[in-house]
Amino acid sequence: MKDNKIGMHTFMALPAFFLYAVFFLYPLTKGIGMSLTDWDGISAAKFIGLNNFIKFFQDKRAINDIRTTLLFALGSAPLLNLVGLAYALLMDSKIKGKGIARMIIYLPAVISPLIMGYIWYLLLQPSRGFLYHLMENMGQADSFLNWTAKYSSSMLVLILVNVWQYAGMTMVVYLAGLQAIPVELYEAAKMDGASGIKSFRYVTLPLLVPSIRINVVTNIIGSLSVFDIIMSLTGGGPGYATESLSIYIMRMCYGSKTGYSTAVAIIMFFLILVPVLISMRLTRAKSLE
């Protein structure tokens, strides 16, 4: 009976395994093979060993792109979690108009990041954008900055727009986690004399660990593989200042460096994998406690 069940379950897993093999394992192995060649997308590929990987770490632009990608992730992922959690706590409290507020917060998440980028671009344009005209009407036109023309300010804008767009998604996951916490636990904590902060520290946070894990992992992956919001808002510029690794891969691929761009994609895969594994391990240890 037991053997029969295993056989049936294995059989049931076949479609999923098939999809996994076709859309993950096959491209991955093919990609690894391609990354060891000098293929330009047209002519015959030549095996060049690890040259593409060595070249990547010697390329100043690539290193700058890693820095930009990491900076974006370091700014974006924690902020997304903090803002999302704050929103969730607010939505879980007894305030009026929660339904509308929740919708307003979540609404940006359903808009395409490309469109979002273009909207913000038009809002922020100096001498022409909505915000400029708003400040002009307030007599503050001279203090309006060209936000997307400088590295530091454009990076800040990118992070804030990303947080503004996806905080709603993070909020939903946290809210689900918060609403699953039994009220009795808070009552017991209150009877034991726990204050609001203590109750949050010793009841809410430990029980939110699964939600934290989901949010941290998805936000790290999303932030490290950021593409569309940067492409539409700054185009990776000025110059290459805000170019992320994903944009670099796309440009290298279109620049007839297909083998090299595949090697960079593999590097990026590990760049994302490492923090994801670390955060999963940390949150797992926390939930076991």
Next chain:
Amino acid sequence: MKRKKLVSVLLCVTLCVTMLLGCGSNSTDNTGNNENGAAASDSEAAASASTASTDTATQEHVTLKFFTGKIETIDVINEIINDFNASQDHITVEQEYQKDASNIIKIKFAADQAPDIMTTYEKGFLDEGKYMDISDQSQWWDRLTPTMKDLCTDITSGNQYRVCTNMTMAGIFYNKDIFNELGLEVAYTWDDFISNLETIKTNMPDVTPFFIFGNEAWHLGHLIEFLPQGYIKATYGTVAAETAFMNNDKSILNYGAADGAMAVFAQNLLDMQANGLINADVLTATSDNCIQDFANGKAAMFSNGMWCLSSILEANPAMESSIGFAPYPAYMEGSNAVILSAEDSGYCISSETKYKDEVIEFMNFLFRADNQKKYSETLKAPSAFTDVEAAWASATIVDEVSNALSSATNIGFTNSKPAGFSGDDAGRLVQELLAGNYTAAEFAEAFEYNWDEGMK
């Protein structure tokens, strides 16, 4: 329980069978166009399937794919295609437009899904044998102006792999009303050009003397193409310059030199920026911003090609008589003013097409004088065919263009750029320059480094 189990097994089997079916190749596909068509769009797949099925049957009906990146000609080409499709019953032509055509075509070539006809052309693809040799199509070449035929000729082989139906010009658009009001003349030297800009800045503080829409890297790439590379093309001639670009002949290109054309160009740009002669939002301004400012009299000059003429007139139809067109001033010692007079609307045939005769039949129809008249008037570009009389612009603008062409050295596009360093890449380097990340000398060195890397 048993029923649940049965349903589960049936569902699982159905899923497996469906997926395996999806992986199967089209048994009737023998066109060679869609064998590895995993990435093909639905429409492409449908088109291929239709081509294939009819091909194997009786050779009666063929579907040709026409690939373009020219947004401004979609409607007129569709009109001509519809006329062609209705005129006979054995060929159907389908147009596919892609905004990023020059990159999408790379994916199509890599996936063995090359369209039968395409408007994109790259020397690299020619060297890989992706285009058909059309040197024997005398019915086209006999009608084309000799200059245009030369521009369509591959300098390596001396053969023709594309045919261009139109000419385009790029130079400096200026507002004639502003020039007349301030008593300015068209500048042919850099000093005179800067003097004009200074006069505009002093007398019309609300007007941007020279507008650069630096948010769009291609525009900055064009400045490189028309100024420092324009200097090389004008000094050494089209063939010698193209050969130098192709072979990375440093004795001619001289990109990295601190006193070379590239460094001087960079310094001029930095000076213009420092002196407030260009728009302050140079790094974030778009082409639309430029057109709006020029059409509304807020910008006095900008660099662009004739292709933007329809946008200016759309923004301000009353401006037609105020649009002036001038060459790029000479900025290196002993050089001349230059103007782009190049090929436009080039068509290549895939070397892999199985329907050469049908493609030729369609292109003969497309190149008919009446169709080319319609096309040229829509594109607002003069025809390259000697037998096409098209009213592509008003007499005033045609005069402006003729004067500009006769007063400067005519240059073409740089067709032999490195595959790994496109015009957009060059434009992004100019963005870095304008963002203050390079001095002029550093910019020249960076340009040379990137050009060399792109060649590898």
